[in-house]
Amino acid sequence: MVWDAWGIPAGHKPLSAQIRGLLTQVFGVSGDPLPRRDEHDVPLRESALTPGQRAELVEVVGAANVSTGHRDRLRHAGGKSTPDLLRRRADGPQDAPDAVVFPADHEQVLAVLAVCAEHAVAVVPFGGGTSVVGGVDPVRGRFATVITLDLRRLDAVTRIDPISGTATLGAGLTGPRAEELLGAHGLSLGHFPQSFEFASIGGFAATRSSGQASAGYGRFDDMVQRLKIATPSGTLELGRAPASAAGPDLRELFVGSEGALGVVTEVTLRVHPVPETIAYQAWSFPDFETGVAALRSVVQAGAAPTVLRLSDEAETGVNLARSGNVGGKSVAGCLAITTYEGTAAHVAARSAEAAAVLVAAGGAALGATPAEEWEHGRFAAPYLRDALLDVGVLCETLETATTWSNLAALKTEVTTALTNALGAQGTPPLVMCHISHTYPTGASLYFTVVAKQRDDPISQWQVAKRAVGDAIIAAGGTITHHHAVGTDHRPWLPDEVGDLGVRVLRAVKAELDPAGILNPGKLVP
Numbered sequence: 026m027v028w029d030a031w032g033i034p035a036g037h038k039p040l041s042a043q044i045r046g047l048l049t050q051v052f053g054v055s056g057d058p059l060p061r062r063d064e065h066d067v068p069l070r071e072s073a074l075t076p077g078q079r080a081e082l083v084e085v086v087g088a089a090n091v092s093t094g095h096r097d098r099l100r101h102a103g104g105k106s107t108p109d110l111l112r113r114r115a116d117g118p119q120d121a122p123d124a125v126v127f128p129a130d131h132e133q134v135l136a137v138l139a140v141c142a143e144h145a146v147a148v149v150p151f152g153g154g155t156s157v158v159g160g161v162d163p164v165r166g167r168f169a170t171v172i173t174l175d176l177r178r179l180d181a182v183t184r185i186d187p188i189s190g191t192a193t194l195g196a197g198l199t200g201p202r203a204e205e206l207l208g209a210h211g212l213s214l215g216h217f218p219q220s221f222e223f224a225s226i227g228g229f230a231a232t233r234s235s236g237q238a239s240a241g242y243g244r245f246d247d248m249v250q251r252l253k254i255a256t257p258s259g260t261l262e263l264g265r266a267p268a269s270a271a272g273p274d275l276r277e278l279f280v281g282s283e284g285a286l287g288v289v290t291e292v293t294l295r296v297h298p299v300p301e302t303i304a305y306q307a308w309s310f311p312d313f314e315t316g317v318a319a320l321r322s323v324v325q326a327g328a329a330p331t332v333l334r335l336s337d338e339a340e341t342g343v344n345l346a347r348s349g350n351v352g353g354k355s356v357a358g359c360l361a362i363t364t365y366e367g368t369a370a371h372v373a374a375r376s377a378e379a380a381a382v383l384v385a386a387g388g389a390a391l392g393a394t395p396a397e398e399w400e401h402g403r404f405a406a407p408y409l410r411d412a413l414l415d416v417g418v419l420c421e422t423l424e425t426a427t428t429w430s431n432l433a434a435l436k437t438e439v440t441t442a443l444t445n446a447l448g449a450q451g452t453p454p455l456v457m458c459h460i461s462h463t464y465p466t467g468a469s470l471y472f473t474v475v476a477k478q479r480d481d482p483i484s485q486w487q488v489a490k491r492a493v494g495d496a497i498i499a500a501g502g503t504i505t506h507h508h509a510v511g512t513d514h515r516p517w518l519p520d521e522v523g524d525l526g527v528r529v530l531r532a533v534k535a536e537l538d539p540a541g542i543l544n545p546g547k548l549v550p
Contacts, residue, residue: 026154026223028064028099029113030414031407040412047343048418051455052477058415061114068118069098073170078144082126082172085136090127090178097125101149101173102163104156105407106513107421110414111483122149122163122173129178131290134255137174138288142257142540147171149544150284152225153199157422158511160232160283164546171545176227179290182206191250193293196227212296215242215331215366218507222404227289232509233281235469237403239462240324241331241366242297244507246280251293254279254286256537261287278533283509284544286537300366304376306330307395308361308388313337314433316359317460317468319386321429324463328378330363332400333463337436340457340473361388362396419452419478421486423493424461425502426469435500436470442496443474446489452476454489462506469506510548518550 026032040048045056072093082091092098098121103109113119128134141148147168151161165171179197185207186192192212194203200221207213216229218236228234230252234245242248251264263276279287310316316335323329336344341360363379365372380390413420427435440456447454454476462469479485494517497504504510504517519527530549534541 026100026105028067028102029061030110030411031105032223036405036408037411038408040416044409044412048413048416052418052475054417054477056416058412059417061415064096064099067099067113069095069102069121070118072098072123074123074146074172075170078140078146078170079124081140081144082124082137085140086126086128086133090129092125092127093123098122101125101151101154101161101175104154104159104161104511106157106159107410107414107419108483108486108513109157109159109162110411111486114414115483120163123170124172125151125175126172127175127178131179131253131255131260134174134176134179134288134290135260138255138257138542141172141542142538145169145540146542147545148288148542149173150227150231150288151175152177152197152228152231153220153223155220155224155228156232156509156511158505158508158513160509160511160544160547162512162546164512164544166541166545168542168545174288176225176288176290179227183291184293185210185212185296187212190296191293192296193251193291194226195291196225196230196289198226200224200226200229207296208299211299213299214248214294214296216245216248217403219404219406226292226294230280230289230292231283233507235462235507237334237461238331238364238366240329240333244462248295249276249280249292250295252276252279252289253291254288255290256287257540257542258537264293281509283511283548285548286534286543288543300368302365302367302369302372304365304372305393305396305400306363306365306376306380307391307393307399308363308383309358309391310335310361310388311358313359313436313458315387316361317429317432319383319388320361320460320463320468322386323379323382325465326378326382328375328382329463330375330379331366332362332364334459334461335359335361336459337457339455340459343455343457360391360395362399364396364400413475414478417478419476419482419486420474422471422473423490424469424471424506424508425497425504426462426467426506427500427502428467431501432468432470435497435502438496438500439470439472439493439502442493443472443489446492447474447476447485450479450485450488452479452485470502512546515546515548515550518548 102121176197179195184193216236229245254261
């Protein structure tokens with residue numbers, strides 16, 4: 026991935042004439058890109074790794090796998106949140122890790138943790154580097170030295186059990202590589218979050234990731250059968266059977282632990298045959314309220330498609346402004362996307378059942394094209410954010426979840442908090458929202474916020490983030506549905522789990538990581 030933006034260079038394209046015109050109309054910006062720095066001109070703070078520390082790490086992983094080079098350090102200087110990218114584009118030195126270490130297997134991870142615990146070196150586990158909540162930022166905390174532990178070499182499929190429908194994958198496998206290796210056996214994981222092209226299996230587990238097909242296949246934590254974890258206190262192997270009554274499920278401590286309790290090195294996951302058939306159908310609803318009721322009806326009827334999402338009026342309108350139409354059709358109100366995967370018979374039956382529910386709830390079918398176009402451009406959206414940042418427009422996302430009965434109130438409170446916080450700074454925003462994941466009892470809300478940048482856009486967004494975090498808690502939502510906690514949501518975790526819950530997390534961390542070296546500043550308040 027490029028050092029100061031999302032993705033790879035080939036994905037970056039100039040803004041279209043339609044978007045440039047929209048930016049001029051709404052925010053009064055020209056759409057002309059600001060200059061970007063060459064990575065070779067970016068100063069880094071001097072590495073604090075001592076010769077002795079380096080020698081011990083080299084003894085574990087080999088000289089070629091301990092890097093203090095400028096390029097490696099810069100590319101591990103954090104994740105891909107808007108504040109991360111704004112910091113990277115700002116003048117002055119970047120606070121990069123002192124070294125990047127590339128272990129080859131579980132035993133090397135254990136040995137690296139032992140060295141770092143002995144010498145009080147902080148360790149930031151790193152998969153694809155796609156965190157949008159500060160989860161892989163090299164926070165030093167009380168430590169003089171911090172290294173990034175890049176798991177890319179843990180990239181094997183070590184076991185496939187087609188009878189049970191499971192596969193054991195290395196934590197460093199990226200989403201596309203995992204699908205490629207599983208596909209050779211006619212299998213798929215079916216986990217396709219927006220970070221899919223770059224994020225890793227270990228990262229999916231450590232953040233409780235949720236992909237676009239969650240309505241059909243579940244969240245990533247639903248897929249996890251077994252975990253292997255390296256900690257400064259030793260190894261844990263968890264998950265002996267599909268279900269167990271042998272006390273609390275300790276896997277739950279590490280799915281979502283964000284590298285603060287241990288390093289996930291291997292994951293055994295539920296997999297399924299590559300679908301025989303995929304069918305697409307888009308829908309329009311007169312308004313968001315009607316669309317929400319329709320989604321609730323289809324999910325609670327047990328007829329949910331594999332993919333099910335609904336854009337509000339603002340998001341639907343912006344998509345229309347960008348393209349002039351949706352799949353060649355005019356859409357009034359709100360656009361919904363559905364896809365169905367499985368055998369031909371299953372897809373035909375499920376799509377007919379869902380269609381009957383959606384029509385009865387006020388939906389109008391738009392055909393397959395809008396849904397196919399959405400899927401085709403699914404992974405390109407973060408590149409648009411980079412193009413907006415380049416022209417002086419702030420763009421960031423956030424997500425939450427709540428029950429169906431509280432969904433409308435939560436959406437209103439979040440929209441109001443963002444509008445007031447940014448409007449008070451003289452930069453009234455455009456706030457868009459969609460439902461991205463559904464459950465029988467509720468759904469997630471995913472917000473995209475766009476506003477003109479002030480001179481200090483990081484502080485500008487921090488004001489809005491504090492306001493919206495408080496609003497989410499007050500309105501009964503979760504502080505994060507699938508982006509994880511990281512540094513960005515850590516201030517609200519006591520509100521989410523309570524003071525006693527925080528003490529439980531601290532006690533677990535003290536047992537597993539007595540020196541406190543694992544990912545300081547993240548997750549655990």
